[in-house]
Amino acid sequence: MSAKIPKPTALAKPVQLPERIANVEQVRSVRTPISLNYDFIPGQAAQAYLTAFGEKRILGQRSPVDGAVFVPPRGVDPRFGVATTEYVELPDKGHIGSFCVTQVPIPGRDDLELPYISAWIFLDGADIGFIGLVGECDTADCRIGMRVEAVWKDDDQIAQTAENIKWWRPTGEPDVAFDQAGGRGFAARQAARADGTGHASQPNSANPASQ
Amino acid sequence: MGKERCAVIGIGQTKYASTRGDVSMAGLVREAAYRALEDAEMTWQDIDAVVLGKAPDFFEGVMMPELFLADALGCAGKPMLRVHTAGSVGGSTALVATTLVQAGIHDRVLLVGFEKQSESNAMWALSLPQPFSVSINAGAGGYFSPIIRQYMEVSQAPELIGCLVAFKDRQHALKNPYAHLHQKDLTFEQVVDSPMLWEPIRYSETCPSSDGACAMVLGNEATADAADKPVAWVQATAMRSEANNFPGRNDVSPLASRQCAQDLYRQAGIQNPRAEIDMLEMYVPFSWYEPMWLESLGFAEDGQGWRLVEDGSTQLDGGDLPVNCSGGVLSSNPIGASGTIRFAEAALQVRGLAEERQVDGVRRALGHAYGGGAQYFAMWIVGSEKP
Amino acid sequence: MRDIAIVATSMVQTLAMDTDTEVEFMVPVISDVKRQVSMEAQDFGFICSGSSDFLAGQAFSFVHTLDAVGAVPPISESHVEMDGAWALYEAWVKLQLGEVDTALIYSYGKTSPGSLRDVLATQLDPYYVTPLWPDAHSLAALAARIGLESGQFTATDMAAVAARSLRNATDNPLAVRSAKTHPNLTTAENILAEAEVVPPLRELDCAIDVDGGVAVVIAAEDEARRLCDRPVWIRGIDHRIDAQNIGARDLTRSESAAKAAAQAGMANGCFNGEKLDFIEFYAPYSYQELILLSELGLIDELGLSADGSGGANGDDFINPSGGVLAGHTMMGSGLMRLAEASQRISQGKGDRALAHATSGPLLQQNLICVLEGE
Known part of the structure; x- marks a missing residue:
């Protein structure tokens, strides 16, 4: 350690080992492998989401308080701590709220070529974003507000997992303006909902039980 | 009933390093605690209660490690609390300890924040496979990079502001013997040329992963008045939390951050923080968070925080609002202790005991920590005068 | 010290929450106490929770559960990686400052995914x-x-x-x-x-491990009387820890429980000389209840038999709820003991009770709380 820092007086005295083990090689580290197994359950909201996702449909939940739409759904509107029970089906199109060009490999994701773009995807009609991979897009071309659509895996690879969408690719449509992209667009969407002109971004109600 | 006054009487830190292989977890926390006791001119017997803070237990692989550390921290027969509020925990720990003194429950409380990341694998701890989500976010950098990108867009700050912060904090660290990173030969060009990890975040703009502990002894007014060395009086404390992801959230300058700061200034009677606070220790794990927090905490107008970086205001050498004279989180990051270090370094400055990294004439300093998805905040203001 | 009372409680507990996440099963519990006192999250002066990442199998797990509170706009909040009884203690200390009058405390544990x-x-x-x-x-x-x-x-x-x-x-x-x-x-x-x-x-x-959650509201003085008909006052509260070293401790004792009880005002099985009406122990193993009874001086002083009957006091004297042998929510059972005792008092089934919480292996850390009806 740095010579500048004196040891605390109480710890300054060298440790005196008993004579008979004084010359034994010191233990420098102990390796204790820990293995604990957990059997997770997804919960009601995620279960409905994953079931629909297995049919290439995207389910969100609508807040009973002000109609804001959450995807993926977690069974709660975190602003008010109230349960969300109404499901809405969302299109597989949206825009990028913000993004990160990543040069760091992730444990367990050897399939990701570096660099890759991870982005907050705001689906049309949704009021929070969720993380997705952006593909078919040069890293220099990615923009906040860029319109994207889902590229689903082939049908024979679709399952009830979160990984059914390979990536999100640019649609070529005009960008969402920066000040309306991501969370910044929420106030305007709410106003549109309130006066009934929010048609374009208003998702339809869906019943998860219909699957 | 009235609130007791509370002061920082002793401070102890370990040398921060990527691996403190010379000590066990117990040895690490004792090293910091002994230094704090010596600084306070006290012994274990003088301590009424202990508050321990650290970030996720998976970082060391020990569930509720305060239990096995109780003996090492002289807690047997005493009250012990264990705080965990994500990255802000080191600050929250100091605030819980402060409350114990202010409430008149205890006269002298020892608090310790620690992390020994080398004993497990933090990357593993943070990416324990969760079956219902896609894992494409590589650690905290992947989370905060999109937020920083928004700030850059909103503020139109020059591209190299983050590099200026990183270079400044590494220069400051050279004056702090406890800092993990001592990069004597580092040049600004090397910071700029370091590889992008989570664009726009470069390697040199990120914090290291450290082992370390930071301890403080807090005392009530009678104890503080009897102390030989100068003390730092706690003048204001505040904690705020908000949900992680909700519609319309301002994730660049979260409301919880703004409200926490406002509450602090209200308690301390501060109208103009820029003029009335002499130095800051802020939680800046990625360089761009310095201008972002300067705005959020009211030291600059929205979108203007980067100007304080650019014009050198936040430098120890010649700046009028030095930030992170210790080298900050960018130079030492034992996560559970990182907030405690911010709070402790602010107190050291007030006490005039920060040696080579001392700012002249600090009467009031602010310690700041944040955690989670920039949603947990803990702050205090310490000063040379009684509140 | 300010007088502080428990004014609302809510609990859920079941063998395995096999359809709900922690957030999903805590929303109704937290909503229930908010409804009882007609308050939103922002109305509470302080909020404090307790939980463990090792149960959730995930770092920062409590961050997700914050969604069940409704923390927008922001709240003044803290979290302990401890049983919720210690979260209540932190909140009780906070209220002692006299700056805020109410606090919401919750804790939960879902152990069914692991062993x-x-x-x-x-x-x-x-x-x-x-x-x-x-x-x-x-x-x-x-x-x-x-x-x-x-x-x-x-x-x-x-x-x-x-x-x-x-x-x-x-x-x-x-x-x-x-x-x-x-x-x-x-x-x-x-x-x-x-x-x-x-x-x-x-x-x-041995206690049967289950999934569950609990929420409690505490309030100071007049605010407590305003919020409910029969506040249950916290008359004494203290907690202590022993060194863990299992080879060095006398495992037939719990010195920290004895010390916490003394600090909380207990002596010879009585609180300030007054007899208790009942006790809620957090004893995950049957023998631990016997140790706790002994540490509290109840076996000797009250002539209480150690045969489980509660002596002259009848079955209901000790763990009228059945205690954690009937259902053990790790990280929640301590706060649940306080909530159980509070509910019983507010229902008029007793005026003075001792609630106990433990943490760590073999009664290493203990909290004692004495509660009294208005």
């Missing part, structure tokens, strides 16, 4: 003990054997505790184990005829 017996081995010294991987039942068996062989208590005493728990849990809707599920095991004699699973412990000597 708690094994998970708890990671609470031990990571260098010397955890590598041996002693599970929680085995450690308790070691301690129980010392108690049995030293003559401090008998197998019948332990069985009587377990039998009384089943009897008392019968009417507790949160109990997972009771006379309803085990109709033939409500006497010590019948339990003694059962096999020892981890000798000398029988299945019913």
Whole structure:
């Protein structure tokens, strides 16, 4: 350690080992492998989401308080701590709220070529974003507000997992303006909902039980 | 009933390093605690209660490690609390300890924040496979990079502001013997040329992963008045939390951050923080968070925080609002202790005991920590005068 | 000290929350107490929670559960990686400052995804003990054997505790184990005829691990009286910890429990000289209840028999809810003891109670809270 820092007086005295083990090689580290197994359950909201996702449909939940739409759904509107029970089906199109060009490999994701773009995807009609991979897009071309659509895996690879969408690719449509992209667009969407002109971004109600 | 006054009487830190292989977890926390006791001119017997803070237990692989550390921290027969509020925990720990003194429950409380990341694998701890989500976010950098990108867009700050912060904090660290990173030969060009990890975040703009502990002894007014060395009086404390992801959230300058700061200034009677606070220790794990927090905490107008970086205001050498004279989180990051270090370094400055990294004439300093998805905040203001 | 009372409680507990996440099952619990006091999250002066990442199997797990609170706009909030009883203690201290008058406290544990017996081995010294991987039942068996062989208590005493728990849990809707599920095991004699699973412990000597959550509202002075008809006042509260080293501790004692009780105002089994009406212990093993009774001076001073009957006081004197042998929510059961005692007092089934919480292996850390009705 740095010579500048004196040891605390109480710890300054060298440790005196008993004579008979004084010359034994010191233990420098102990390796204790820990293995604990957990059997997770997804919960009601995620279960409905994953079931629909297995049919290439995207389910969100609508807040009973002000109609804001959450995807993926977690069974709660975190602003008010109230349960969300109404499901809405969302299109597989949206825009990028913000993004990160990543040069760091992730444990367990050897399939990701570096660099890759991870982005907050705001689906049309949704009021929070969720993380997705952006593909078919040069890293220099990615923009906040860029319109994207889902590229689903082939049908024979679709399952009830979160990984059914390979990536999100640019649609070529005009960008969402920066000040309306991501969370910044929420106030305007709410106003549109309130006066009934929010048609374009208003998702339809869906019943998860219909699957 | 009235609130007791509370002061920082002793401070102890370990040398921060990527691996403190010379000590066990117990040895690490004792090293910091002994230094704090010596600084306070006290012994274990003088301590009424202990508050321990650290970030996720998976970082060391020990569930509720305060239990096995109780003996090492002289807690047997005493009250012990264990705080965990994500990255802000080191600050929250100091605030819980402060409350114990202010409430008149205890006269002298020892608090310790620690992390020994080398004993497990933090990357593993943070990416324990969760079956219902896609894992494409590589650690905290992947989370905060999109937020920083928004700030850059909103503020139109020059591209190299983050590099200026990183270079400044590494220069400051050279004056702090406890800092993990001592990069004597580092040049600004090397910071700029370091590889992008989570664009726009470069390697040199990120914090290291450290082992370390930071301890403080807090005392009530009678104890503080009897102390030989100068003390730092706690003048204001505040904690705020908000949900992680909700519609319309301002994730660049979260409301919880703004409200926490406002509450602090209200308690301390501060109208103009820029003029009335002499130095800051802020939680800046990625360089761009310095201008972002300067705005959020009211030291600059929205979108203007980067100007304080650019014009050198936040430098120890010649700046009028030095930030992170210790080298900050960018130079030492034992996560559970990182907030405690911010709070402790602010107190050291007030006490005039920060040696080579001392700012002249600090009467009031602010310690700041944040955690989670920039949603947990803990702050205090310490000063040379009684509140 | 300011007078502070429990003014609202809500609990949920079931063998396994097999359709709900922690957030999903905590929303109704937290909503329930908010409704009882007609307050939103932002109305509380302070909010504090307790939970463990090791149960959730995920770092920063409590961050997700914050969604159940409704923390927009922001709240003044803290979290302990401890049982919720200590979260309540932190909130109680906060209210002592006199700056805020109310606090919401919650805690929860979902152990069904993993094996708690094994998970708890990671609470031990990571260098010397955890590598041996002693599970929680085995450690308790070691301690129980010392108690049995030293003559401090008998197998019948332990069985009587377990039998009384089943009897008392019968009417507790949160109990997972009771006379309803085990109709033939409500006497010590019948339990003694059962096999020892981890000798000398029988299945019913060990708490049954379940999933659950609890929320409590506390309030100071007039605010408490405004918020409910019969506030349950916290008359004494203290907590202490012992060194963990299992080889060095006297495992037939819990010195920290004795000290916490004394600091909370208990002496010779009484609070400030007044007798208790009932006790809620957090004793995950039957023998631990006997140790706690002894540390509180109840066995000697009240002439209470250690046969589980509660002596002259009847069954309801100890763990009228059935205690954690009837259902153990790791990280929640301590706060649940306070909530159980509070509910019972507010229902008029007693005026003065002691609620206890424990943490760590073999009663290492203990909190004692004495509650009184208005």
